[in-house]
Amino acid sequence: MSCAQLATKLDIEMLHANQVKIYSASVPDAELPRKSGAEVDRELNGRMLLRYIRKEDAARYLRGDANRQCLTPTAYCPDDAISFLNLPDPTTIRTHFLLFQAGRIPEILGPRYVAWGQGIEYILPEGFSSDALANPWPISIR
């Protein structure tokens, strides 16, 4: 078992222990439960959500973004992020990440398994404001 598999499994176990249902990849966004950020914060035991980025793209996210977003609770190295989250444009390495405090995000959908990947994701239908960022700068990940 790789570190990425273990990290994913531990997150799944954490959610199950908190009686959180992880929905199938086939479930449409419209049928996922809508939760408050505070509710998701509790189901994650206060853990933060992650978004993987290229460093040069960070600036555009640091002021918040009202567009629909996907985040994950699971820490991956760049190669595993592409594989476990089934990311498009796989030759572009996401070298950095941003951390989000779920409790500061008004509305969150999910969690749901990633199709073909192994990871899990939450959806922010209305995006996020800058105060949801726990680290308002990109952090390198290796």
Next chain:
Amino acid sequence: MANFNQVNHMNQLDLLTHITTEAAEEHGFTLRSPFCDRHGSSEIVFHKADGALDRFAVLALSSRHGSQEQRWLAELYVIAENERFAERELNASFLIDATQFDAWIARSAREAFENALRACQHMIPTEWRRDVLFAAPPELATVARL
């Protein structure tokens, strides 16, 4: 790899949503997720339940910044999976100058997406799902549920 949504291309996303949704519905797919920024790329995902198989068709858009011009990478992925097997293929990809993107949407996007939908409907997954492949044997599951 800018966020497609954040560079004021909402009209193009709206148009692509309309084109892909119309084509998907003609092939029995339904919208699973509208355009969403997934770690730097914008994706729209369609799903079709086919017996025990889940089929997904995905259009993903990512930006590429060169020294002179901006270009868009449009990728079409098709996925088929059931409880044991899963497979994903890159059906097509297009690297398009930003100045030509409207023309690509108008002339090529629908045909490209329909090709992906057709390919998706014929996919038979043969690769073991990784979460199944690496799962603990049942006899160990109650000892360490990892």
